Amino acid sequence: MGEITIKQLAQILKVSTATVSKALRDSHEIGAATKKRVQDLAKSLNYSPNPFASGLRRHKSNTIAVILPEIANNFFAQAVNGIDEVAREKGYHLLIYLSHDSSEREAFFLNDLLSRRVDGLLMSISFDASDFTHLDAIQQKLPTVFFDRTYEGSLLHVTNNDFESAFDATRHLYECGCRNIAFLSAFQTLKTGDQRFKGYLSALKHCGLPFKDELIVHCNNNKNDSYTRIRELMTEIKPDGIVSSIEKLAKQCYYVCNELEINIPGDVKIVSYSNLDSASLLNPPLTTITQQAFEMGKEAATILFKVLKNSNYKADSKILNAELIKRRSTDIINI
Amino acid sequence: MGEITIKQLAQILKVSTATVSKALRDSHEIGAATKKRVQDLAKSLNYSPNPFASGLRRHKSNTIAVILPEIANNFFAQAVNGIDEVAREKGYHLLIYLSHDSSEREAFFLNDLLSRRVDGLLMSISFDASDFTHLDAIQQKLPTVFFDRTYEGSLLHVTNNDFESAFDATRHLYECGCRNIAFLSAFQTLKTGDQRFKGYLSALKHCGLPFKDELIVHCNNNKNDSYTRIRELMTEIKPDGIVSSIEKLAKQCYYVCNELEINIPGDVKIVSYSNLDSASLLNPPLTTITQQAFEMGKEAATILFKVLKNSNYKADSKILNAELIKRRSTDIINI
């Protein structure tokens, strides 16, 4: 049974529960002999401490929460792997909440987490966020590290070099001959999206290309909607290059191009933020801005545990570099 | 503050903690007026119950654990989505554990879960499992539903029609002209892998093809190892068809074929169990046996909650049909 308690161990060994508790936690105030007796018995009886009792007493859960927009996405999945690595090493448990890019759900989760169920929170903000009061509130009450999708007010966070990587991607298209470069925008209310957009703008300027409003496509959470908008872009504006700020949209570009028989990279070159591990197997292989997903999760978790250990850290951050991996979707085609 | 307690509410309202507790849980033994007073105050003070205290008292956590081989895999990620949907609806929390296909880690997690931290468990067994005593033990002590990767001894489970789907895939290759069909095997110690293998064998027989040992490649957890073995298969045995029992291995086939300049589907046709959502964008688009990943998670969770509600269910199961989606990787090429 998993029903053995400290009290029972104490009875069997004819010592107090206090002694057992201390012996189990390897306290120095217990003699080596008793310590061994206790530990041996605990092991042989398969004792395992009740996390609720100790959580209640110690005001500590050994659990952290992770709030993600989605999990069926290689970036977030790998980030979870990174988080898991750190958490596991610290003996922590991982509670997962999926917002499905709804800030309403997000708010619900945040509210729930105020119950001191967890010691800390790692979070990547949902797509349609616009009101950040919940986020402001949570960071005051619970150690919270934002990663990837952060907002202006975040105290602790791990981000990409979003501005620079978007700049580089756009310039890369320019260097490959594109003069009419579209930008597929998402979550521009978040710092992350904003920075990517600014990087794009800055690169246009740097390359001497004019900014044209019709080249910007604001995509939302709705799959069909985005598809339609991208299709419109391709039929009406006909850009010769596309920078996609998220992977989902790049895939939709591929589908649209398939449907309309537009050749990539002949008619249009595409580069996208993406951690798709099959990017090189696509037709054509997709040029990606690949984020350090695993590292990002790992860094975020590391910062969180630093704060958990020493609550003086009020602000800390880290920037990881996303890498532009050039593949055939941006190849220069000689006719 | 998230620090309001029942005791404080009771003091403010000059009632007992018992009354407050009951009022909050909307008990019928409390008068409507007091009930309202309590609930209003609780709301205005942003009271949220301490989950450790109630968990300790009620021996119930409102949390379920999910043990997965990996998360950076579309199948498991979608399964988690399905699980999440059901759990959220029931107001449950989700604890995630990644075994990374190590049965050692798995055993560690299982042991930990004996602490009554969770009310139930959903699990997909790791790749290299061979000793099932831990699994036998856990299902006796904790309501546990296995999904996808199950084992012979599992009481509650949700599986694919593994035998039939492997049969159909193999026959499909035969019908496309393949006469030398290789099978990439994984987790054959599990029921899932075993059934897929048997489906393959049965289809060979059905089609009048001989079984040849050298056409079976046993792949393990090590990426380089598997790559080498597949490479050997392709250079030495040169099959004209491949059935891959997991997605990972199919990707490796693509890489090997790229390296060796083997044409798919001209030289070899490939079909794989896979939930890759970019399967149709690959070069060439991959014929897949696509599992109902989301449904699988959902069904598994549903069974678990049925058991949680009514502990009489000692055995229950469900089989979901995987679908063969034919794409270019198995096209018949006319020369």
Added chain:
DNA sequence: TTGAAAGCGTTACCAC
């Protein structure tokens, strides 16, 4: 309809 009090299993304080 309400309340007093016992406990859930653990830890921490203080006395010995």
Added chain:
DNA sequence: GTGGTAACGCTTTCAA
């Protein structure tokens, strides 16, 4: 070095 005991915040008898 060891033990008694009061808490942690909540739920659940049982009595009023």
